[in-house]
Each structure stands twice: as structure tokens, then as C-alpha cells.
Amino acid sequence: MGRYYRLSKKLNDEEAQEILKEMQDIQNVLNIEITPQRDYMEVETVNDDFADAMGKAVNICRRVAAGCEVSFSRFAVEK
16 A cells, blocks of 8 residues: 655656656655646555655655655555
């Protein structure tokens, strides 16, 4: 099961693409998506190990999107 994380600001196209690219390079990340409104991202990890991935995600988002913060919003429910 994945998790949704709220982004503290809406991303532009370039920021969203760079965050996706860098997040996909994290070893235990299975899937990463940013919502069409660019205000949330959905993250799936190996064995639900979010601590390492999200620690890195916080740094990536702050650096790429000028201080954008990430906070847990909700669990992604399987369809």
C-alpha cells in the first residue's frame, strides 16, 4: 500500500519532473506519482519502508522546489 504526501506548494512542470526523476533513483521506491494538480505525491516502497525514502524525499523537494515541504496526508487505498 502506498501513501499520499501533501506538498506545501504547487509545483511547476519542471519541478515535478525533477522530483519524479530523483525519487525514482531511490533504491526502495517502487512507484512515485504526483497528482495532476501537483499538490500531492503518492509513494510506494518495498516492504512499506517509508522512513529512508521519505527522508530523502524531504530533502529533494526542498532543494528542487525552493523550500517545498512534505507531510503525510493519508494511505493510498487499493482500487
